[in-house]
Amino acid sequence: MSTSPSPDPAHDAAAPAARVTVTTWYLEQTEPREPGPARRPAPGAEVRIERAAVPSPEFSRFLYTAVGQDVAWTDRLPWDLARWRAHLERPGVETWVVYERGTPGGFVELTAQDAGVVEISYFGLLPAFRGRGLGGLLLAEGTARAWDLAGRWPDREPTRRVWVHTCSQDGEHALENYRRRGFRLYDTRVEEEPYAVQPGPWPGA
Numbered sequence: 001m002s003t004s005p006s007p008d009p010a011h012d013a014a015a016p017a018a019r020v021t022v023t024t025w026y027l028e029q030t031e032p033r034e035p036g037p038a039r040r041p042a043p044g045a046e047v048r049i050e051r052a053a054v055p056s057p058e059f060s061r062f063l064y065t066a067v068g069q070d071v072a073w074t075d076r077l078p079w080d081l082a083r084w085r086a087h088l089e090r091p092g093v094e095t096w097v098v099y100e101r102g103t104p105g106g107f108v109e110l111t112a113q114d115a116g117v118v119e120i121s122y123f124g125l126l127p128a129f130r131g132r133g134l135g136g137l138l139l140a141e142g143t144a145r146a147w148d149l150a151g152r153w154p155d156r157e158p159t160r161r162v163w164v165h166t167c168s169q170d171g172e173h174a175l176e177n178y179r180r181r182g183f184r185l186y187d188t189r190v191e192e193e194p195y196a197v198q199p200g201p202w203p204g205a
Helices: 057-068 081-088 134-147 174-180
Strands: 019-029 047-051 093-100 103-112 117-125 161-167 184-194
Touching: 019 174, 047 134, 057 081, 057 093, 057 103, 057 117, 081 093, 093 134, 103 134, 117 134, 134 161, 134 174, 161 174
Parallel strands: 117 161
Antiparallel strands: 019 161, 019 184, 047 093, 093 103, 103 117
């Protein structure tokens, strides 16, 4: 048996493109649900969840890259300032941020769609804030805000359905977190996808 290391397709231009098997789970709520009990932050923790009501491409890109640095979030990395701004200024797009002692620790992005549908398009915590009881609180709050989103956007239809998808490249507790918050699994897909190099917290990290 050879003991030579296998070539790394991320660094060997001659190697064939690597692919990985990814399982994607689709979940929904078709009526507001009382979320299951969430783990509470440590006693005395100064935690708040607040909407970032001013569209800020710089802030949203920071949240996206900081949360997604190790869970294969790469689709928005090519977006320029104009595309970020256009997305954030769409009616019915909201970003809700969890803060601990004034420091942003994660976010939920909501995207209103047609016919009273709201997608939880992104949800997650920065690595240093995971496993401390913030994820359940943030998801429960984000889901509640998806259900009352039309109250902040008068031209939107009342919410009739909230949906989200998560995959095997997300955090190991992501699927269970959605289920605990009252989401029902309605579809599962398994696909081969191109291997995506984890971007890290900043270029070259």
